[in-house]
Amino acid sequence: MHNIVILAGNLGNDPETYYGSEGDGMTSFNLAFTSGKEKTSWIKCICFNKTAEVAEKYLHTGARIAISGYLKQNSWTNDEGEKRSNHEVVVTSIEFIKIN
Numbered sequence: 001m002h003n004i005v006i007l008a009g010n011l012g013n014d015p016e017t018y019y020g021s022e023g024d025g026m027t028s029f030n031l032a033f034t035s036g037k038e039k040t041s042w043i044k045c046i047c048f049n050k051t052a053e054v055a056e057k058y059l060h061t062g063a064r065i066a067i068s069g070y071l072k073q074n075s076w077t078n079d080e081g082e083k084r085s086n087h088e089v090v091v092t093s094i095e096f097i098k099i100n
Contacts, residue, residue: 002070005089008097009033011063012042015055027052029059031067031089044088045069051091058096066095 012030019025027047035041045067047055059065069091078084 004068005071006066006068007031007033007043007089008066009064011059011061011065014061015047015059017052017056024048025052025056027055029055031065044086045091046088047091047094051094054094055091059094064097064099066097067091068093 009031010033012032015027015029017025017027025048029045030042031045032040032042067089069089071087072090073085073087075083075085
């Protein structure tokens with residue numbers, strides 16, 4: 001079973017869509033949210049399938065959204081032989097937040 005992540009924030013960039021060799025699409029964007037004492041944090045978000053299509057079509061820089069999904073950790077070794085890692089949210093749901 002996956003962990004569950006729910007975040008609300010603003011898009012830091014327009015979504016970018018990439019296509020794999022089999023034509024499957026993945027859309028990514030960065031989400032800014034406030035944590036702690038008004039500190040802004042950023043996390044990379046990725047979407048697949050229909051969620052990716054929605055993100056690509058309707059999201060734009062500055063859009064206020066809430067997302068749910070699960071946290072995924074990636075690990076790799078860079079060209080200098082250093083072990084690196086990052087976290088990203090695999091988005092399964094996007095909610096649009098109306099700003100009055």
